[in-house]
Amino acid sequence: MSENGKTFEESHFHLYDFPTVSIPRLSHLNPDTDRLISEMKPVVLTDTELVASAQKWNLDYLEKNIGPGSYTVYLSNNKKFKYFDESKIREHNLNFTPPTERIEMKFWDFAERLRNWKDGEKRMYLQQPLNDTVGKNMVDDFLSFNWNWIARQKKENNWGPLTSNLLLISTPGNITPVHYDEQENFFAQIHGYKRFILFSPDCYDKLYPHPVWHPHDRQSQVDFDVPQYDKFPKFHDISGQEAVLGPGDVLYLPMYWWHHVETVQHGDYAVSLNFWYKSGPSGKITYPLQGFQKMAVMRNIEKMLVETLKDVNEVGPLLQALVEGRYT
Amino acid sequence: MSENGKTFEESHFHLYDFPTVSIPRLSHLNPDTDRLISEMKPVVLTDTELVASAQKWNLDYLEKNIGPGSYTVYLSNNKKFKYFDESKIREHNLNFTPPTERIEMKFWDFAERLRNWKDGEKRMYLQQPLNDTVGKNMVDDFLSFNWNWIARQKKENNWGPLTSNLLLISTPGNITPVHYDEQENFFAQIHGYKRFILFSPDCYDKLYPHPVWHPHDRQSQVDFDVPQYDKFPKFHDISGQEAVLGPGDVLYLPMYWWHHVETVQHGDYAVSLNFWYKSGPSGKITYPLQGFQKMAVMRNIEKMLVETLKDVNEVGPLLQALVEGRYT
Numbered sequence: 208m209s210e211n212g213k214t215f216e217e218s219h220f221h222l223y224d225f226p227t228v229s230i231p232r233l234s235h236l237n238p239d240t241d242r243l244i245s246e247m248k249p250v251v252l253t254d255t256e257l258v259a260s261a262q263k264w265n266l267d268y269l270e271k272n273i274g275p276g277s278y279t280v281y282l283s284n285n286k287k288f289k290y291f292d293e294s295k296i297r298e299h300n301l302n303f304t305p306p307t308e309r310i311e312m313k314f315w316d317f318a319e320r321l322r323n324w325k326d327g328e329k330r331m332y333l334q335q336p337l338n339d340t341v342g343k344n345m346v347d348d349f350l351s352f353n354w355n356w357i358a359r360q361k362k363e364n365n366w367g368p369l370t371s372n373l374l375l376i377s378t379p380g381n382i383t384p385v386h387y388d389e390q391e392n393f394f395a396q397i398h399g400y401k402r403f404i405l406f407s408p409d410c411y412d413k414l415y416p417h418p419v420w421h422p423h424d425r426q427s428q429v430d431f432d433v434p435q436y437d438k439f440p441k442f443h444d445i446s447g448q449e450a451v452l453g454p455g456d457v458l459y460l461p462m463y464w465w466h467h468v469e470t471v472q473h474g475d476y477a478v479s480l481n482f483w484y485k486s487g488p489s490g491k492i493t494y495p496l497q498g499f500q501k502m503a504v505m506r507n508i509e510k511m512l513v514e515t516l517k518d519v520n521e522v523g524p525l526l527q528a529l530v531e532g533r534y535t
Numbered sequence: 536m537s538e539n540g541k542t543f544e545e546s547h548f549h550l551y552d553f554p555t556v557s558i559p560r561l562s563h564l565n566p567d568t569d570r571l572i573s574e575m576k577p578v579v580l581t582d583t584e585l586v587a588s589a590q591k592w593n594l595d596y597l598e599k600n601i602g603p604g605s606y607t608v609y610l611s612n613n614k615k616f617k618y619f620d621e622s623k624i625r626e627h628n629l630n631f632t633p634p635t636e637r638i639e640m641k642f643w644d645f646a647e648r649l650r651n652w653k654d655g656e657k658r659m660y661l662q663q664p665l666n667d668t669v670g671k672n673m674v675d676d677f678l679s680f681n682w683n684w685i686a687r688q689k690k691e692n693n694w695g696p697l698t699s700n701l702l703l704i705s706t707p708g709n710i711t712p713v714h715y716d717e718q719e720n721f722f723a724q725i726h727g728y729k730r731f732i733l734f735s736p737d738c739y740d741k742l743y744p745h746p747v748w749h750p751h752d753r754q755s756q757v758d759f760d761v762p763q764y765d766k767f768p769k770f771h772d773i774s775g776q777e778a779v780l781g782p783g784d785v786l787y788l789p790m791y792w793w794h795h796v797e798t799v800q801h802g803d804y805a806v807s808l809n810f811w812y813k814s815g816p817s818g819k820i821t822y823p824l825q826g827f828q829k830m831a832v833m834r835n836i837e838k839m840l841v842e843t844l845k846d847v848n849e850v851g852p853l854l855q856a857l858v859e860g861r862y863t
């Protein structure tokens with residue numbers, strides 16, 4: 208292992224067109240850690256022991272102990288797993304071809320398929336919130352998490368309740384294209400390696416998210432492999448922050464921070480666990496608004512227009528009329 | 536007089552680049568009149584006798600009878616009197632040079648100046664709501680208006696209260712550039728001739744109003760004399776409705792309808808009186824929304840953004856980020 212716990216080679220990750228700096232890797236005891244979290248800035252914590260009891264959650268252990276529940280698995284013919292919200296297809300009667308296939312599996316079927324998986328086959332991404340179907344051993348592991356530390360973070364930062372623990376298991380090389388989530392997240396790496404590229408909410412005008420009513424809401428339209436600079440000119444100016452998480456690392460991924468995630472290409476599968484918390488009350492607002500607040504305002508305008516116009520196809524023309532020749 | 540009561544020549548009005556059709560001229564007894572008003576479509580009524588008692592309100596009569604009140608008069612070095620809202624200059628701390636000068640005058644001073652006015656001098660436009668300073672004869676004239684007819688219109692169309700009667704007196708050739716008002720209006724012509732060019736609220740995307748926080752809120756940015764088609768490309772596609780009002784004519788000018796108004800160039804001064812009514816409750820909304828409703832939605836978005844961002848200079852960049860590469 209290298210000093211920061213990496214066992215991968217840098218070449219196992221893609222090269223992109225934009226510059227990045229490293230996300231700080233700190234002890235949870237370092238005073239900077241609490242400061243960064245309170246400022247909603249990302250940081251990798253190397254020694255939280257948040258999920259130390261889950262470090263044994265490899266495929267074999269999970270297969271034996273996770274229980275008989277049903278697991279959501281996405282299948283992709285390429286490396287990308289771009290999230291889509293199926294409810295929006297129905298709600299707005301959209302013509303939309305999902306980029307991945309969503310299936311439900313028993314865990315043992317998934318484990319078998321993953322064990323036999325070879326590069327070139329359909330990639331798989333299990334994404335399932337833990338629920339009460341998990342077996343007793345894993346419940347014990349769960350209860351042994353460092354709730355003490357994470358509850359203190361929740362309290363000190365005035366977050367709302369923990370909403371879910373998403374379990375993620377990916378084939379090597381899987382890519383989750385750049386998007387943002389609307390909750391605070393501690394992302395705990397359990398098995399294998401994942402590379403995160405993050406962008407501040409201050410980049411709100413550089414990543415061109417799909418409309419809020421679109422199934423790809425919260426996902427950028429920019430394809431990092433072939434950025435359409437003519438359509439997305441401000442992507443030229445973007446710069447990111449980067450980290451590779453290995454087993455035991457926990458990333459604080461602040462609400463509304465854009466993130467692109469890759470599982471190491473030629474290595475092992477990856478197992479990770481999300482801790483998603485609702486944001487707290489906004490408290491005293493200062494001006495000018497911060498990037499994440501502007502993102503929320505923009506979301507609200509789009510939602511209000513869908514609600515008012517009752518037709519997603521009318522949102523664009525109205526916004527264009529509002530802007531063109533007036534704010535251009 | 537010609538059959539529609541015109542005593543002017545068409546050449547006394549400007550020629551513009553867009554096509555127009557005539558606004559219907561109807562008797563108030565014609566069943567189409569009530570239908571057009573209920574549909575919020577413009578119509579010129581030739582025989583309402585709405586302000587018959589005011590047909591004698593020429594400069595001499597007004598000077599003798601209007602009383603000692605103070606009158607707001609705008610002065611312009613050219614033909615245009617583009618309205619501006621001074622309160623917005625202060626509210627948003629804007630750098631704004633008013634295109635006209637606003638002064639307060641006694642009516643007799645205004646009358647004296649208008650009587651001696653010659654083409655080439657500063658133009659004048661008196662714009663003052665009637666108030667309780669008017670003399671007894673004019674109060675009697677006012678009480679003799681056809682309140683019976685107009686109150687029936689108010690009632691049948693569910694309008695709110697009459698908010699003001701704006702008295703307008705203009706030097707020949709004055710132009711009020713294209714804008715819209717947020718109230719229903721019966722525009723009564725008393726003396727002289729005025730040409731109206733109207734555009735439906737469905738043209739909401741073709742006339743590029745200034746931002747709502749701008750002193751020229753509700754005014755189009757398009758200069759009809761030299762349209763900047765590169766900046767305002769959809770103005771290419773506009774078409775209007777036109778009418779010339781003479782003494783006794785009353786125009787129903789529906790809320791949110793764009794209007795450009797000219798006083799005949801080489802004729803007499805013009806005297807007119809507005810009847811502005813608040814719109815009523817919106818009632819049952821049907822979809823898709825109509826143009827005037829979209830205009831209201833757009834105003835609300837801009838107002839909400841000013842309120843939320845607390846800086847008018849941030850409205851444009853946020854709206855651009857919302858639209859560019861996303862709804863373009």
Ligand SMILES: [Zn+2]
Nearest residue numbers: 386387388466
């Ligand atoms: Zn995410």
Ligand SMILES: [Zn+2]
Nearest residue numbers: 714715716794
């Ligand atoms: Zn007006």
